[in-house]
Amino acid sequence: MSQATQRHDDTDEETLIEVRNLEKYYGDDGMFSPPPVKAVDGVDLDIKRGETFGLVGESGSGKSTLGRTLLRLEQATSGTVSFDGTDITTLEGSDLKRWRRNAQIVFQDPESSLNDRMTVGEIVREPLDAHDKGTERERRKRVMDLLSRVGLREEHYYRYPHQFSGGQRQRVGIARALALEPEFVVLDEPVSALDVSVQAKIITLLEDLQEEFDLTYLFIAHDLSVVRHICDRVAVMYLGKIMEVGETEELYEDPVNPYTKSLLSAIPRPDPTDESERTTLPGTPPSPRDPPQGCQFSTRCPAKIRPEGFEEVSEETWDAIERFREIVRERTRVELGTVDRVKRRAGLFSKYDDIDEAVKDLFDGVERPPVVDDHLTYAVEQVKAGHPQDARERLHEAFGSVCDRERPAHHQVGDRGRESYCHRHREEYDDVESAIRR
Amino acid sequence: MSEPVLSVSNLRTVFHTDRETIRAVDGVSFDVGRGETVGIVGESGSGKSVTARSIMGLVESPGEILPGSSIRFNGQELTEFDDAQYREIRGSGIGMVFQDPQKSLNPVYTVGNQIIEALEENQDLTGEEAREEAIDLLEAVAIPDAPRRLDEYPHEFSGGMRQRAMIAMMLACDPEFLICDEPTTALDVTIEAQILELLQELQEERGLSILFITHDMGVIAEIADRVNVMYAGEIVETAPVEELFASPTHPYTEGLLDAIPGRQDGSEQLRTIEGDVPTANEAASHCRFAPRCEHAFDACEQAHPQHVEVGPEHTAACLLYPGEKSRSERVEHHRAQAETGGDHE
């Protein structure tokens, strides 16, 4: 958020943090455990010194886990994070402690991130004590300085967090994060819990502090308009993967990835005369325990590539097929539940027979040409026989395209460092815009 | 316009504590017409949620709706209802959607059981018939694979699906009027878009009238026909939605709109409103926004602003209006209005 004029002409922008092939899996503890949750699933990114780098995504996208992994609050499963040239994923002991000073975090919820039994002064001073910085007197003075710097008063030193408003508590969190003079601060949804007028004040404060202390920010948020305001560059995450990254204004003005396009078009705009066409995505993101084999976004993507041989099938029918696949996928997830299996054995309910109703709901009045009908009929039978997994595989075989089978590459788009994760940037396919318009 | 479905007039809801009486809602009046969506927008402490709870009869001790308040729903005076009558109207006439569907769905019963129960109670459907209707309702709120999901528990639903289930349950009572209190605040933006679309579709299909409460100006712009802006227990501005966003008139509304990132272009500084929302603990004899208002002048501390017409169906409660009068005439105008019945003590 350096001034707009400076924004683009720093040609010698230096990389502060370089993330390569970072993965963070949870619950991956052995051969017999269920598949792990792939919270961060192979991420590359560069954060430049002095910039505000935005990370946006919906819940479950892995954006917070990524932020925490960069700070070693979580141990990476694999990959590297170089900070000023040092790989911090392997630091230990005193090296780790020394590095930690340099990288701090501000959390979303000032309510729960501040210890309510400590005074505000003690909270801000704690990192100084832990790192043995200066004498008693010096620490006190430093805390007083910090409090006034973030817009609090000296007498607030002796108060407790619960006596403060949400905005003031967030100021305390910020003062604490700055106590050790870090270079890099992760801001994890720092204004999400605040009212809009308070939010504006905290954003302005963060902007001023960055200028004054030469800070580099990673700004994590789900609120896309806040990110647009504050960030120089932004990465959009979905299900553990970066879908698109680029300079903020350019990316917002002209998103090229299908997910970014849909996400931006979903934001309610504070302008009742805005009549622009919305792309409303169907369904919800799949479980990060069971992500699609191909592109992470393939179960909801409005631009998804169709496999060859189905050119004649109508949009309507194809859409019904995709939704049917979603239902079958859900049923394989449900199959895992032991309680359900017991219940079913006891004849309490028949989870598998009522698929007819779902099919009727989807395909009523929609034609089912012969090229698709056999596969659908087979899948329905398999579900009824209690084998939704077989149905799922058959549908994948029959109707799966490159989007279902292969992970896309990150494609360079334009010449300003924009990258997008999508097969449609390959030459053989129609571009994203015309695919969504269909 | 025909007779409004809901007509709130001079609603005052207070909370008594040992030390003081908090005037959470302090003289609020507005109508909701048939098939219309009326928004109430405000920050925390504005009184918008207490307004909703007052209408639904959910204000509990130490809270109290003061005499002189009127809430007319289809011609019936709700403030005179007893608990049983209120329960009945919540089971048929008025439906509610909250921010957190967790609170309204019971975790130990399947979603289907809860919807079927609502159908049995309110529509006299039983057995297979009720089950069929429950499936139809889940399909109406676009829950895929409805027959199976009927047998699942709320925790097996995602946040967006739970909100849909909640809406289905409410539709089981076949209401004509919906109160939505921040129904999409806890949801991701792509899911929020789905729910807003769903509410609009249901409104059209079923001719619902909606009172929509939110802090989000973007959501209001999307869904409301008319908007009331609340501040410290009072409505400070009311207008049709296009009019409000095109020409906000009250200094608070202006400030609120300027604080939203994205209303200005990217690099500009956000405007901020200094100070915090005050707690209204005495009758207003002044403008409650005065300590934070950059246009405030002496009289703002001494006269209570009354609603003044500032545009088509557009009023604001601020001493800067009516703009064509001189300052002293304006102050006189507001004082006179307050005496002739604007303010009730």
Ligand code: SF4
């Ligand atoms: S790779 Fe396919 S599914 Fe993924 S975003 Fe591109 S078009 Fe959509």
Ligand code: SF4
């Ligand atoms: S009455 Fe005075 S203080 Fe209140 S909003 Fe108008 S100008 Fe500002």
